[in-house]
Amino acid sequence: MKKISNIKFILIVAILAALILSACQYDLEDAINDNLEQKGDLIVHFIDVGQGDSIFIQLPNGETSLIDGGTRASGENIVKYLKEQNVEKIDYLIATHPHEDHIGGLPKVVKNFEIGKIYMPDATANTNIFQELLKEIKNKDKKVSIAKGGDIILNDSGVKYEILAPNGEKYGETNDYSVVTKLTYKGNSFLFTGDAEKTSENEMMDKGYNLKSDVLKIGHHGGSTSTSNEFLLKVSPKYGVISLGKDNTYGHPHKETIARLNEQNVTVLRTDELGTIVMNSDGKNINVNKEIKGENTESETQNIKKYYIGNINTKVYHSPDCNYLPKEENQIILKSKKEAEDKGFRPHDKCIK
Structure with a gap:
């Protein structure tokens, strides 16, 4: 009886391992396909x-x-x-x-x-x-x-x-x-x-x-x-x-x-x-x-600088090309520094001089 139980245990472990490996392979294939699809923005x-x-x-x-x-x-x-x-x-x-x-x-x-x-x-x-x-x-x-x-x-x-x-x-x-x-x-x-x-x-x-x-x-x-x-x-x-x-x-x-x-x-x-x-x-x-x-x-350079992007959570505003822009759902468009500051936003110390 013990030998049969051991065999069953080994079979269960083998099946679970196969499933895990196939899932990992599937995820890897999906990741490769995603990368192939996205050639650029x-x-x-x-x-x-x-x-x-x-x-x-x-x-x-x-x-x-x-x-x-x-x-x-x-x-x-x-x-x-x-x-x-x-x-x-x-x-x-x-x-x-x-x-x-x-x-x-x-x-x-x-x-x-x-x-x-x-x-x-x-x-x-x-x-x-x-x-x-x-x-x-x-x-x-x-x-x-x-x-x-x-x-x-x-x-x-x-x-x-x-x-x-x-x-x-x-x-x-x-x-x-x-x-x-x-x-x-x-x-x-x-x-x-x-x-x-x-x-x-x-x-x-x-x-x-x-x-x-x-x-x-x-x-x-x-x-x-x-x-x-x-x-x-x-x-x-x-x-x-x-x-x-x-x-x-x-x-x-x-x-x-x-x-x-x-x-x-x-x-x-x-x-x-x-x-x-x-x-x-x-x-x-x-x-x-x-x-x-x-x-x-x-x-074009002037156009980029004509507006700013504010973070509605932190009340900080950024230039549009800043590397620290907030997530999209937290963004607000501000047409000028004056508008930003009138609405209580302060400039980001990295991108606003």
Whole structure:
């Protein structure tokens, strides 16, 4: 009987050892796969183009995307900015809709860079700039993919880049043809809405898309006909980025939109106040202006210093490039040293001189 018990004991120990070893091997394989997936960070540049939109995206796999190109006058500046980031190819070019403040700079971009896939809505405009864009696309012997809600641009290595709108065929407002995209990198997500207004927002909600995102590019430069309460509740962003020009003639951002954002405790970042805004995600945390590749121009350096990041727990404020930034959930954006100190924050002794 003792021999049988000993044999049983040895078998149990052997089985447990095998299970432990297989679990360790599984964890090791998972860790290796995670490292293989994460080749780099996701970096999103909300380029300051004045009263317009242009968003440059550096994907973790080394590919790039450009959403819109600002006004015609922005073209050369965007080309310069992209070259400073050592860009040679735009893998995914998206023209959200055919308004000049979104496609104006794209002919120069198409002319100056290698272009991969091009996405546009099924909408046209009887304007010179729209015709110029089509001409440059033709000169590159490229074809346009008509963007529709539900299409997938990329789904690989922890990155999902999907199209959520347009979902209809005919709209009364050109803005509602806007190509809306969502970019998810592991635990972080960004929603880029072009100039989509309430009609398109309602369609996205009706479709049951997962709109939840950490960062929302506020629709139509903060206009009151976009970013409805219902849509904002679905997205539930931490950051709302508004791309617009100083003292613009449209009165953007409208006070109603700002009130809705404030009511839901969204941290508002505006290009008319901060200049170009750069967000860096490692798939878990998002840092604002953590890294700008290439050579910083004088204006970019000034833009980084125009705001500060406070720690709501310690009441200490930091420069955006400080190595001691608080965790994302403890951060608050402060527009100036005066605002920081008026709110009871004291400067961090390592990064604020």
